[in-house]
Amino acid sequence: MLAEIITIGDEILIGQIVDTNSAWMAKELNKIGLAVKQITSVSDNAAHIVSTLNEAQKRADIILITGGLGPTKDDITKLTLSKYFNMPLRQDKVTLDHITSIFARLNRPMIESNIRQADVPDGCTVIQNANGTAPCMWFEHQGKIIVSMPGVPFEMMYLMEEEIIPRIKTAFKLPVIIHQTMLTAGLGESFLAQEIADIEDSIPSHIKLAYLPKLGQVRLRLSASGSDEELLKNEVSAITEQIVARISKYVVVADDLTLEKAILDKMKAMDLTLSTAESCTGGYISHLITQHAGSSAVFAGGAVVYSYDLKESILGVNHKTLNDFGAVSEQTVREMVQGAILHFKTDCAIAVSGIAGPDGGMPDKPVGTVWIAVAHKQQVVAKVFNFGGKRVQNIERSATAAFTLLLNLLKQDV
Amino acid sequence: MLAEIITIGDEILIGQIVDTNSAWMAKELNKIGLAVKQITSVSDNAAHIVSTLNEAQKRADIILITGGLGPTKDDITKLTLSKYFNMPLRQDKVTLDHITSIFARLNRPMIESNIRQADVPDGCTVIQNANGTAPCMWFEHQGKIIVSMPGVPFEMMYLMEEEIIPRIKTAFKLPVIIHQTMLTAGLGESFLAQEIADIEDSIPSHIKLAYLPKLGQVRLRLSASGSDEELLKNEVSAITEQIVARISKYVVVADDLTLEKAILDKMKAMDLTLSTAESCTGGYISHLITQHAGSSAVFAGGAVVYSYDLKESILGVNHKTLNDFGAVSEQTVREMVQGAILHFKTDCAIAVSGIAGPDGGMPDKPVGTVWIAVAHKQQVVAKVFNFGGKRVQNIERSATAAFTLLLNLLKQDV
Numbered sequence: 001m002l003a004e005i006i007t008i009g010d011e012i013l014i015g016q017i018v019d020t021n022s023a024w025m026a027k028e029l030n031k032i033g034l035a036v037k038q039i040t041s042v043s044d045n046a047a048h049i050v051s052t053l054n055e056a057q058k059r060a061d062i063i064l065i066t067g068g069l070g071p072t073k074d075d076i077t078k079l080t081l082s083k084y085f086n087m088p089l090r091q092d093k094v095t096l097d098h099i100t101s102i103f104a105r106l107n108r109p110m111i112e113s114n115i116r117q118a119d120v121p122d123g124c125t126v127i128q129n130a131n132g133t134a135p136c137m138w139f140e141h142q143g144k145i146i147v148s149m150p151g152v153p154f155e156m157m158y159l160m161e162e163e164i165i166p167r168i169k170t171a172f173k174l175p176v177i178i179h180q181t182m183l184t185a186g187l188g189e190s191f192l193a194q195e196i197a198d199i200e201d202s203i204p205s206h207i208k209l210a211y212l213p214k215l216g217q218v219r220l221r222l223s224a225s226g227s228d229e230e231l232l233k234n235e236v237s238a239i240t241e242q243i244v245a246r247i248s249k250y251v252v253v254a255d256d257l258t259l260e261k262a263i264l265d266k267m268k269a270m271d272l273t274l275s276t277a278e279s280c281t282g283g284y285i286s287h288l289i290t291q292h293a294g295s296s297a298v299f300a301g302g303a304v305v306y307s308y309d310l311k312e313s314i315l316g317v318n319h320k321t322l323n324d325f326g327a328v329s330e331q332t333v334r335e336m337v338q339g340a341i342l343h344f345k346t347d348c349a350i351a352v353s354g355i356a357g358p359d360g361g362m363p364d365k366p367v368g369t370v371w372i373a374v375a376h377k378q379q380v381v382a383k384v385f386n387f388g389g390k391r392v393q394n395i396e397r398s399a400t401a402a403f404t405l406l407l408n409l410l411k412q413d414v
Numbered sequence: 415m416l417a418e419i420i421t422i423g424d425e426i427l428i429g430q431i432v433d434t435n436s437a438w439m440a441k442e443l444n445k446i447g448l449a450v451k452q453i454t455s456v457s458d459n460a461a462h463i464v465s466t467l468n469e470a471q472k473r474a475d476i477i478l479i480t481g482g483l484g485p486t487k488d489d490i491t492k493l494t495l496s497k498y499f500n501m502p503l504r505q506d507k508v509t510l511d512h513i514t515s516i517f518a519r520l521n522r523p524m525i526e527s528n529i530r531q532a533d534v535p536d537g538c539t540v541i542q543n544a545n546g547t548a549p550c551m552w553f554e555h556q557g558k559i560i561v562s563m564p565g566v567p568f569e570m571m572y573l574m575e576e577e578i579i580p581r582i583k584t585a586f587k588l589p590v591i592i593h594q595t596m597l598t599a600g601l602g603e604s605f606l607a608q609e610i611a612d613i614e615d616s617i618p619s620h621i622k623l624a625y626l627p628k629l630g631q632v633r634l635r636l637s638a639s640g641s642d643e644e645l646l647k648n649e650v651s652a653i654t655e656q657i658v659a660r661i662s663k664y665v666v667v668a669d670d671l672t673l674e675k676a677i678l679d680k681m682k683a684m685d686l687t688l689s690t691a692e693s694c695t696g697g698y699i700s701h702l703i704t705q706h707a708g709s710s711a712v713f714a715g716g717a718v719v720y721s722y723d724l725k726e727s728i729l730g731v732n733h734k735t736l737n738d739f740g741a742v743s744e745q746t747v748r749e750m751v752q753g754a755i756l757h758f759k760t761d762c763a764i765a766v767s768g769i770a771g772p773d774g775g776m777p778d779k780p781v782g783t784v785w786i787a788v789a790h791k792q793q794v795v796a797k798v799f800n801f802g803g804k805r806v807q808n809i810e811r812s813a814t815a816a817f818t819l820l821l822n823l824l825k826q827d828v
Binding site: 010011014015016017018020025026030035038040041042043048052070071073075108113154179188189193194200208210211212213219221223256276278281282285286287289290293295296300302303305307313314343344345357389391393 | 425433469527566624626690698707
């Protein structure tokens with residue numbers, strides 16, 4: 001049993017938006033044992049939508065489509081499906097009532113194009129969209145299932161979680177797919193591979209090992225498929241134990257977590273609190289932390305301070321330190337991290353001061369020069385990095401480096 | 415002349431990573447007048463890679479492939495292409511020297527798998543990857559061009575910018591594609607469409623109008639293709655003027671900018687400075703602002719404060735206010751925004767205090783309740799929102815709402 005995802009919209013093909021729907025949907029499908037064979041993005045073009053749909057049905061049994069269901073003229077998915085399945089449009093009363101109630105709640109008049117959103121191909125199963133006006137449509141066609149959903153992420157997510165996934169689980173007996181990820185930091189993928197070469201060679205063919213590198217981190221992922229969940233779990237768990245034992249120095253956590261979530265979990269278990277003092281990362285580090293539910297149990301707060309003035313008034317950095325050594329210096333970043341601990345009253349802190357670029361580089365401190373300090377108890381560790389990349393990458397790498405430094409400092413506290 | 419993008423990697427199909435490469439590449443290709451017909455993501459499976467490559471060549475002239483070039487066993491793209499083009503692998507001296515120099519610089523030993531990265535299909539054009547060890551390979555095959563690049567984004571980006579785009583521009587006479595985007599806030603897409611229905615009906619067929627909604631914002635995008643750049647520009651510009659004149663109340667900017675970049679530009683022109691006081695958005699607002707180059711000319715800094723204690727000590731919120739009204743209240747958010755202006759010494763400020771969830775909801779303040787205040791000169795505007803969504807969406811919507819409130823306040827200052 002295989003699934004495919006088709007995302008429709010000119011905005012994807014011209015690169016105006018990143019297709020985040022597909023990854024989210026693929027993850028949800030994999031959780032219920034449904035592997036995704038292919039993800040295809042096509043423009044709002046009827047002929048291309050039809051040929052893509054035909055190709056997808058040759059490979060997969062369930063096709064999930066997002067996008068192209070808006071009320072405006074550029075959206076043609078519904079009309080295309082109506083013709084494809086030879087199901088003329090009819091007005092759906094339940095959908096119309098739903099749309100009418102949304103507009104009544106917003107106290108807005110309905111216009112012709114809103115009413116037309118209640119038209120559906122006659123013969124499909126109509127599934128109401130609690131978060132929007134475009135209904136979801138479920139087609140059964142020559143033994144295949146084709147589902148059309150809106151492309152707005154939170155509308156699609158609600159429909160997947162509440163409607164589509166439960167219906168798929170009821171309709172099919174699905175195989176089991178198990179993934180186990182190990183997050184590592186500090187060693188490149190080829191060296192990790194060398195360290196565990198003999199283990200990798202011994203892995204049976206229904207289990208795959210993949211290396212997923214990302215700026216300073218490598219994820220190792222085992223994927224097993226079969227029918228006996230208990231057996232697969234035991235097999236994967238045994239291999240995971242072997243690998244973790246071999247490269248324990250580099251394993252952050254044997255789970256598919258982000259680096260900052262692994263740190264949050266560790267700090268929560270150690271009953272430690274954290275604050276941040278950010279310059280060039282501009283709030284990105286505190287954002288990464290606070291996007292996780294429950295982060296406030298560990299994270300007290302942080303300051304983003306660009307100017308000398310604010311580094312002094314908010315964090316208590318000495319005027320003389322800034323004048324003598326500059327904002328991007330070991331001395332300043334050490335005072336920033338201590339200032340964060342003092343003013344935000346936390347056990348640990350992260351401080352970053354650097355030149356993210358593209359401007360602000362100097363001969364002795366080019367763009368990409370970043371000083372990072374982390375503190376835990378009385379210990380402060382400071383390190384300089386020369387990322388030399390572009391602004392967004394420098395911000396990203398600074399965050400990864402800061403988390404890795406803090407993690408290593410916490411590891412010493414056992 | 416059409417292009418297609420194929421991204422290879424199991425991690426995409428199981429939803430472990432979001433494919434951000436495709437959007438970036440599509441944008442770059444469109445800039446040089448090369449439309450992308452389809453984006454296809456497939457797993458590390460040789461047969462599927464081959465069939466995808468065959469299908470793509472039926473539709474497009476240039477196929478850009480990313481991913482599957484790492485040194486580890488799960489990466490099979492190079493071997494698959496070698497067999498597909500019937501070009502046996504040979505060791506490339508220049509590539510080997512490049513890899514050797516990288517390892518020498520890192521002071522690390524080279525292992526067998528690193529050396530094998532210098533193997534390339536005999537007959538392709540090898541393009542050195544300045545940011546990594548996997549070389550880029552350019553194939554010419556039955557009148558089509560197929561390029562294989564590493565999937566690591568900053569390696570791919572460098573290769574595209576420095577090598578692939580210039581080579582494509584040299585090789586072909588490309589048509590012109592022009593996009594013009596208008597960012598609007600405050601009116602839904604169906605109402606916008608109604609407002610400009612007659613303008614939309616008059617648009618010639620070589621120009622398309624698309625509506626791209628995203629939590630509280632709608633982008634209108636005109637896309638024109640043809641051969642005469644000047645003519646297309648004039649046509650698009652005339653339609654843009656008509657639309658902007660019609661819906662001027664809702665147009666933030668007639669450009670493809672993010673909301674925060676439009677605000678930064680506007681504030682810079684008005685010579686105003688900005689600070690933030692964030693609770694539930696946890697640094698996301700300051701991160702959105704500071705990811706833009708040059709933001710420090712406007713943005714002075716900000717505080718992320720979760721506890722009552724820090725709201726008092728960092729921002730000067732009154733203890734009595736917090737006790738009497740709670741952290742998520744009009745009174746608190748007004749004192750937060752004034753505290754930000756005072757302590758960060760700025761002309762304008764944004765303050766947000768809310769319940770992002772999933773925990774922390776109360777009967778009178780459920781999850782998704784967010785108070786936002788914006789301040790400019792002596793004016794403070796505060797408003798409550800009930801987003802009621804999930805954590806990440808609540809954070810995202812809070813940021814959009816805050817920027818829209820600030821923008822409207824700035825608009826009054828003329």
